[in-house]
Amino acid sequence: MSEKYIYDISEGDASMKAILGGKGAGVAEMMRLGVPVPDGFTVTTAACVETMNNDGQWPADLKSQIADGLKRFEKRTGRVLGGKDKPLLVSVRSGAVVSMPGMMDTILNLGISDDTVDAIAAEAGNERFAWDCYRRFIQMYGEVVEGVSSHLYEDALTAMKAAKGVEQDTDLSAEDLRQLVAEFKKISDEALGGSWTTDPVEQLNRAVDAVFRSWGNPRAEVYRKANNISRDLGTAVNVMQMVFGNRGETSATGVCFTRNPSTGDKGLYGEFLVNAQGEDVVAGIRTPRHLSEMEQVLPEAYHELLATMKRLEDHYKDMQDLEFTIENGKLYMLQTRNGKRTAAAALKIASDLVDEGVIDKTEALRRIEPSQLDQLLHPAIDPNHSASPVVKGLPASPGAAVGSIVFDADTAASLGERGEAVVLVRYETTPDDIHGVLQAQGILTAHGGMTSHAAVVARGFGKPCVAGATTIKIDPVAKNLVIGDRTYTEGEVITLNGSTGEVFGEALELIPPRINEDFQRVVTWADEVRTMGVRANADNFDDASKARELGAEGIGLCRTEHMFMAADRLPAVREMILAETPEQRAAALEKILPMQQNDFEGIFTAMKGLPVTVRLLDPPLHEFLPNQLDQALKVQQMELTGADPQSLAAERQTLAQVKKLHELNPMLGTRGCRLAMLYPEIPDMQARAIIRAALAVLEREGETVGVEIMIPLVGLETEITTQRGIVERAVEDELAKAGKHLDYTVGTMIELPRAALVANEIAKHADFFSFGTNDLTQTTLGISRDDAENGFLSHYVMDGVMERNPFESIDIDGVGQVVRIGVEKGRSTNEALKCGVCGEHGGDPDSIEFFQAVGLNYVSCSPFRVPIARFAAAKAAMGE
Ligand code: PEP
Numbered sequence: 001m002s003e004k005y006i007y008d009i010s011e012g013d014a015s016m017k018a019i020l021g022g023k024g025a026g027v028a029e030m031m032r033l034g035v036p037v038p039d040g041f042t043v044t045t046a047a048c049v050e051t052m053n054n055d056g057q058w059p060a061d062l063k064s065q066i067a068d069g070l071k072r073f074e075k076r077t078g079r080v081l082g083g084k085d086k087p088l089l090v091s092v093r094s095g096a097v098v099s100m101p102g103m104m105d106t107i108l109n110l111g112i113s114d115d116t117v118d119a120i121a122a123e124a125g126n127e128r129f130a131w132d133c134y135r136r137f138i139q140m141y142g143e144v145v146e147g148v149s150s151h152l153y154e155d156a157l158t159a160m161k162a163a164k165g166v167e168q169d170t171d172l173s174a175e176d177l178r179q180l181v182a183e184f185k186k187i188s189d190e191a192l193g194g195s196w197t198t199d200p201v202e203q204l205n206r207a208v209d210a211v212f213r214s215w216g217n218p219r220a221e222v223y224r225k226a227n228n229i230s231r232d233l234g235t236a237v238n239v240m241q242m243v244f245g246n247r248g249e250t251s252a253t254g255v256c257f258t259r260n261p262s263t264g265d266k267g268l269y270g271e272f273l274v275n276a277q278g279e280d281v282v283a284g285i286r287t288p289r290h291l292s293e294m295e296q297v298l299p300e301a302y303h304e305l306l307a308t309m310k311r312l313e314d315h316y317k318d319m320q321d322l323e324f325t326i327e328n329g330k331l332y333m334l335q336t337r338n339g340k341r342t343a344a345a346a347l348k349i350a351s352d353l354v355d356e357g358v359i360d361k362t363e364a365l366r367r368i369e370p371s372q373l374d375q376l377l378h379p380a381i382d383p384n385h386s387a388s389p390v391v392k393g394l395p396a397s398p399g400a401a402v403g404s405i406v407f408d409a410d411t412a413a414s415l416g417e418r419g420e421a422v423v424l425v426r427y428e429t430t431p432d433d434i435h436g437v438l439q440a441q442g443i444l445t446a447h448g449g450m451t452s453h454a455a456v457v458a459r460g461f462g463k464p465c466v467a468g469a470t471t472i473k474i475d476p477v478a479k480n481l482v483i484g485d486r487t488y489t490e491g492e493v494i495t496l497n498g499s500t501g502e503v504f505g506e507a508l509e510l511i512p513p514r515i516n517e518d519f520q521r522v523v524t525w526a527d528e529v530r531t532m533g534v535r536a537n538a539d540n541f542d543d544a545s546k547a548r549e550l551g552a553e554g555i556g557l558c559r560t561e562h563m564f565m566a567a568d569r570l571p572a573v574r575e576m577i578l579a580e581t582p583e584q585r586a587a588a589l590e591k592i593l594p595m596q597q598n599d600f601e602g603i604f605t606a607m608k609g610l611p612v613t614v615r616l617l618d619p620p621l622h623e624f625l626p627n628q629l630d631q632a633l634k635v636q637q638m639e640l641t642g643a644d645p646q647s648l649a650a651e652r653q654t655l656a657q658v659k660k661l662h663e664l665n666p667m668l669g670t671r672g673c674r675l676a677m678l679y680p681e682i683p684d685m686q687a688r689a690i691i692r693a694a695l696a697v698l699e700r701e702g703e704t705v706g707v708e709i710m711i712p713l714v715g716l717e718t719e720i721t722t723q724r725g726i727v728e729r730a731v732e733d734e735l736a737k738a739g740k741h742l743d744y745t746v747g748t749m750i751e752l753p754r755a756a757l758v759a760n761e762i763a764k765h766a767d768f769f770s771f772g773t774n775d776l777t778q779t780t781l782g783i784s785r786d787d788a789e790n791g792f793l794s795h796y797v798m799d800g801v802m803e804r805n806p807f808e809s810i811d812i813d814g815v816g817q818v819v820r821i822g823v824e825k826g827r828s829t830n831e832a833l834k835c836g837v838c839g840e841h842g843g844d845p846d847s848i849e850f851f852q853a854v855g856l857n858y859v860s861c862s863p864f865r866v867p868i869a870r871f872a873a874a875k876a877a878m879g880e
């Protein structure tokens, strides 16, 4: 038997969403419950998918199944499509499995024709109504199904209004509209070279096909990409009897939610319009009225609607988003679905439903979308705006920023200090810009990826950042910024959305972050369920405090190199890196030790009682060095202007050093423990600073942190044995000198495939592994992130060569496999080995699910993602 492509509405139910789509399944379920819905049938998503996979050819018997479905439909309603007597009018609407509002096409009033229009007029007792429906149908069908250009119809309508001397469509009489229909038919037939059909059955088939095609239209493609919806799902098509909200003063149409989708509050939330069709509500020509006013106008239907709302919410045990139409006082429900909601509303509704005894805590957690919680943790753009972005870059650091454009860090810093809101716009940022970054509301760069300096620093400070907006042109000298064909000068205000990468050429309203009681309450339920720990990546007091406030159970990665990016420290760090003799290096390290200790004391004070993993220096060296070209130019300039010989000599020496240390691939160069292997004084100094800080905090606060010292970028067993030796000797020496005892552990980052492959050897010398999945992704895939995100990677994702950006969500098959090998091999020789992750994937819900599956003990992510990780870890534990 061939596949069943057509389901009468009475044959479906809520569980059949995958084949009937959300709308089809919702209407079927309502019919099953006895809620009034229009009759009809649904063409399955499978029919769409097969058509799509077969170059637009329908499955062999789809047409005959539609014909049979239509016959049954006609029998039930006692009406006939195209029938002269009691004509059937239908709507044809798309209905995907996951709702994609407004992305696909709808055709209303199908079945109206020269043969049926009089019967429709007679039945409605309103000739004008019938001719109005007819002209609307021709236009909608012509545009959506046959691709006739809309302006042809619009022009004819305008000409008609001018000829009759009226302004509004509603001022045209039945006779005017009859003439307009004749005109529209002529236009359509001419546009199609004579192939315009007036047969309603043929029109129905073509309309179904048009809905299939609309699944592939560009805006639907974009929406799916943005929401990770698979193209393979296809859309269903719902063919339903028309009900008219525009039959006069006892008819209406509207939309409502069973709870407020912005706040989650209980109460009436919805809008309606008397004597209108659904499109009138959406089109915004007439202002809809608040639902509560419907009690006055249509009291019976109003009370029935309220009862239906309650009934549907009780049934689905969740907030519903409903569409309804009232035809001559009779209520019909056209759609019910779980309503989209803000993060704040999601938490409130989940929490309230638990109180109301409708769902349990586990179900409440299932309802929370962890990645959506981001909204709560940063100021966000008020969603009630109608602005379009002028450009889109990478969503490098979430949150929203409004401020006037500045092109250099000094101006940003000085204006920012004065309390002015500025957005720092740079080609890319360097450590020298940090003061400007700190004082800016947000950062926009033309270059650099998600781990670019600007991005990392911005995330660290919770500053919104849009990076790598490659199409913008910045002229820092002329102080202007060109986006598209508009030029912005310094001082003009723009808005950044670091959560989406969007940039707006104007000031938009922001709404403050909201961590409220509902959040606190629901997140503790997540903590009860999850089995993985959640830590934060933080390298200063403020971040550590924030992380703790947001529920971090420790620090999983304290990057020590970041401590040196501040302008006042960079000279000492450069001195250390550029040192030519052990003596010079020792002198520079002497200067650095107290700064380092001071930073650690801040962090340890914030985190006392909890574990802190401090990673020893992992510098891509170039991040600390002057740019070679800049330095060469500086020297040249000094030579030309005859600068004093001593300064010139110093700058020349720096240039020579920069040249000497220049690396072609710094990401694969003297990074991680490699520098420490060359200069053991560095890890020695760092270990001492850590221990001194831990002891100082113990002394002062009566409590300190669990000290965990981490060696970066290890690939060889000898590297870990050597480094562990250096660290242990320094720590023991410090403790002996202080006459104190302190428990501490030493572990390593796993950031290279080799480290995972020989993890059984490395684990013999490590108390813990922390998977650095940022580097592990680069080294496993052989992709330099910054180069890739500015280049081919976005094309790969756009073209579907790669489903997701592997730096955002872990590549489970490749990098994930390496992590799994690392964990298994590591634990094969060291049963007690604690394993965590501190790459950015530690804050990504999908990756967290995977980390749960491979048995990691904890995830560590940026402070602002900690709440997301707590929820995601709970969901991962529940899924197991
Ligand atoms: C990593 O590589 O995943 C990591 C955490 O280290 P960094 O991002 O500092 O290179």
Ligand code: MG
Pocket (backbone or CB within 6 Å): 751, 772, 774, 775
């Ligand atoms: Mg790394």
